[in-house]
Amino acid sequence: MTATLIDGKAFAAKIHAQVTAHVARLKADHGLTPGLAVVLVGEDPASQVYVRNKGWQTVEAGMNSFEYKRPADTPEAELLALIERLNADPAVHGILVQLPLPGHIDADLVINAIDPAKDVDGFHISNVGLLATGQKAMVPCTPLGCLMMLRDLHGDLSGREAVVVGRSNIVGKPMAQLLLRDSCTVTLAHSRTRDLAAVCRRADILVAAVGRPEMIPGDWIKPGATVIDVGINRIDAPERGAGKSRLVGDVHFASAAEVAGAITPVPGGVGPMTIACLLANTLTACSRANGLAEPEGLTA
Ligand SMILES: NC(=O)C1=CN([C@@H]2O[C@H](COP(=O)(O)OP(=O)(O)OC[C@H]3O[C@@H](n4cnc5c(N)ncnc54)[C@H](OP(=O)(O)O)[C@@H]3O)[C@@H](O)[C@H]2O)C=CC1
Numbered sequence: 001m002t003a004t005l006i007d008g009k010a011f012a013a014k015i016h017a018q019v020t021a022h023v024a025r026l027k028a029d030h031g032l033t034p035g036l037a038v039v040l041v042g043e044d045p046a047s048q049v050y051v052r053n054k055g056w057q058t059v060e061a062g063m064n065s066f067e068y069k070r071p072a073d074t075p076e077a078e079l080l081a082l083i084e085r086l087n088a089d090p091a092v093h094g095i096l097v098q099l100p101l102p103g104h105i106d107a108d109l110v111i112n113a114i115d116p117a118k119d120v121d122g123f124h125i126s127n128v129g130l131l132a133t134g135q136k137a138m139v140p141c142t143p144l145g146c147l148m149m150l151r152d153l154h155g156d157l158s159g160r161e162a163v164v165v166g167r168s169n170i171v172g173k174p175m176a177q178l179l180l181r182d183s184c185t186v187t188l189a190h191s192r193t194r195d196l197a198a199v200c201r202r203a204d205i206l207v208a209a210v211g212r213p214e215m216i217p218g219d220w221i222k223p224g225a226t227v228i229d230v231g232i233n234r235i236d237a238p239e240r241g242a243g244k245s246r247l248v249g250d251v252h253f254a255s256a257a258e259v260a261g262a263i264t265p266v267p268g269g270v271g272p273m274t275i276a277c278l279l280a281n282t283l284t285a286c287s288r289a290n291g292l293a294e295p296e297g298l299t300a
């Protein structure tokens with residue numbers, strides 16, 4: 001391997017420490033405790049893991065964590081009523097509704113019912129619009145974490161060729177917006193992109209957010225490029241024993257690490273940064289809600 005490993009886990013631990021220190025100051029100086037409400041509808045096992053991780057890390061940072069687990073057949077109206085209650089609750093500064101939601105629930109309706117000031121995921125149309133027009137917004141956690149790692153590695157990103165593979169509302173599109181705001185030349189690729197290999201080979205910065213295990217091989221990568229692998233894919237790992245599985249990204253790590261200049265691993269890359277940014281966004285929301293200075297270096 002020749003690429004530098006971008007240690008998302010260590011970076012996330014640094015952010016976690018900054019958030020923890022700021023939360024302690026909020027408590028001491030203003031008697032405030034930031035609160036994050038996480039809403040999980042259904043039994044999706046992967047989501048349950050994220051919710052658990054978020055929960056204990058929130059508490060460890062000194063914040064309040066409120067969890068709302070509802071059965072998969074919860075009516076949409078009941079979920080909307082819960083959101084209304086959380087919007088009105090002054091102890092709740094951040095609201096995250098775990099996606100995907102069961103099919104009978106209109107996810108857009110639910111997300112847009114969240115008070116934009118409490119929308120720590122940055123998925124509300126109002127935050128999406130603010131980001132797209134270069135105004136102060138709540139920035140989605142996963143792209144924010146990716147941007148922080150890129151800025152830390154490179155400093156100024158202006159003029160770089162950035163290719164984002166995947167155009168979802170939660171990762172690809174906001175990632176492209178952030179890179180554009182930092183003056184990269186941005187290409188947003190997707191399943192209809194022609195000759196994806198050639199498009200990827202142009203990238204100084206390649207962000208993969210597709211959801212297809214190890215889809216991007218080393219020979220799609222420009223020598224020396226920075227590769228950010230957002231994908232979280234669980235695949236069978238019979239070599240670890242019967243019925244075992246392991247996590248891989250959207251990039252074929254071994255071959256990519258021979259070509260890239262720097263690369264994030266899976267696990268231990270973007271995932272931990274996502275949770276760290278969620279805590280940072282909750283702290284930012286609490287500070288803004290109380291007219292206090294925002295934490296420095298933790299917003300985009
Ligand atoms: N680390 C983290 O914190 C997070 C990780 N993830 C992971 O990131 C991955 C992507 O998630 P998400 O954005 O929600 O996924 P979506 O399924 O919403 O979007 C996937 C995107 O990939 C594109 N795509 C699919 N197949 C191909 C292909 N063969 N070639 C090119 N593009 C393709 C789709 O294109 P089209 O639009 O044309 O269909 C779509 O835009 C998943 O593995 C997910 O688990 C997600 C969120 C956070």
Ligand SMILES: Nc1nc(=O)c2c([nH]1)NC[C@@H]1CN(c3ccc(C(=O)N[C@@H](CCC(=O)O)C(=O)O)cc3)C=[N+]21
Binds near residue numbers: 050141266267271
């Ligand atoms: N409203 C909403 N917001 C989200 O941000 C959101 C969501 N819904 N639905 C699902 C995706 C996925 N996601 C991850 C968060 C952390 C890890 C993470 O911590 N990963 C670790 C450990 C993974 C493990 O070992 O299981 C790692 O990559 O090292 C992964 C994935 C957030 N998402």
